[in-house]
Amino acid sequence: MKQLNICIDIDGTITDPYYYLDISNRYFNKNITPKQVTQYSLDKVYGVDEEEFDLFYKKHKFDLHENQAIRSDAKKILDKLAVDNNLYFVSARDNSMKLLTITYLQKNKIPYDALYLLGSHYKLEKAKELSCDFFIEDSYDNALYLADNGFKVVLLDTYYNRGHERDNIFRAQNWQEVWNIIEENALEKKVV
Numbered sequence: 137m138k139q140l141n142i143c144i145d146i147d148g149t150i151t152d153p154y155y156y157l158d159i160s161n162r163y164f165n166k167n168i169t170p171k172q173v174t175q176y177s178l179d180k181v182y183g184v185d186e187e188e189f190d191l192f193y194k195k196h197k198f199d200l201h202e203n204q205a206i207r208s209d210a211k212k213i214l215d216k217l218a219v220d221n222n223l224y225f226v227s228a229r230d231n232s233m234k235l236l237t238i239t240y241l242q243k244n245k246i247p248y249d250a251l252y253l254l255g256s257h258y259k260l261e262k263a264k265e266l267s268c269d270f271f272i273e274d275s276y277d278n279a280l281y282l283a284d285n286g287f288k289v290v291l292l293d294t295y296y297n298r299g300h301e302r303d304n305i306f307r308a309q310n311w312q313e314v315w316n317i318i319e320e321n322a323l324e325k326k327v328v
Contacts, residue, residue, distance in 0.1 A: 140221040140269040140322060143262070146237070147227065148274035150214070150246065151204040153294045159200055163192050176275055176296050198236060201229070206244055207292070209311040216315060218247035226262050226271075230255035263287055270318055276300050288321060290314050 144150065154170040156178070161168055164182050173181050179189035193200070217223060225248050229237060234253055241248060252262055257278055263271055263285075272290045273279045276297040279289040283304035291297060293309050301307070306317045 138220060138222045140318070141224065141267050142217060142221050142318070143224045143226045143259070143266055143268040143271040144214075144248075145227060145259075145271075145273045145275070145278070146225055146229065147201070147204070148294060149272055149292055150207060150210045152207060153274055153292075153296075155204040156200050159196055160192070163196070171295055173294075173296050174298075176277065197233065201233060201236060202240065204240070206246075207311060211244065211246060213311040213315045214247055217318070222250075222266075223248045224266050224268075225251045226259050226266075227251075227253050228255070228257045228259075229253045260285055270321075272314060279305050290317050 147153075147155075154173060157168060157170070157173075160166070160178070160182065164184065166182060168181060175181060177186075179186045182189065214223065225237075225241070227237070231253050234251075237251060237253065241251070254262060257275065259271070259278055260281060263282060268287055270288050270290055271279075271282050272292065273282070274292050274294055274297060276291065279291045279297070280300070280302060283289050283302055287304065289305045291305050291307050292311075292314065293307055306321070308314045308317055
């Protein structure tokens with residue numbers, strides 16, 4: 137029997153959080169660097185309205201997600217976590233991305249037990265349904281909402297989620313720290 141149910145976001149969590157900069161910079165004729173991405177809403181980062189950014193994303197979403205680099209040590213730690221735990225990918229990607237996402241995970245030999253593409257950043261109900269013990273995330277708003285509802289969240293550090301500390305949110309600088317946090321806190325497992 138597996139010990140923990142671990143929910144994991146994909147974009148910016150197992151992947152490089154700034155993977156989109158090259159394509160976005162060309163499209164919007166900007167030169168945004170990772171250090172300038174200090175908020176999660178990319179329309180605000182690029183100084184465009186939300187509709188314009190949504191048009192860009194719809195046009196380029198497959199190119200953006202097909203060849204994202206994996207974060208350092210993510211695969212190694214996911215392999216270790218998969219031995220004794222259930223790994224559930226829970227992403228805001230929409231269902232049109234399902235085949236690309238499955239292919240991407242297979243190509244990179246990323247272990248997982250199930251994949252859920254919600255088409256929304258609202259992940260609370262899925263976390264409840266999966267009896268999530270830890271949720272690995274990069275969005276502070278998602279982390280905050282999950283933590284406020286009793287879930288332990290490991291927040292992978294980025295420029296756009298800094299400066300926020302909260303109960304039930306554990307900040308990790310890298311995937312080795314994700315492993316350490318889960319190992320240290322697994323004994324206190326509390327299913328919501």
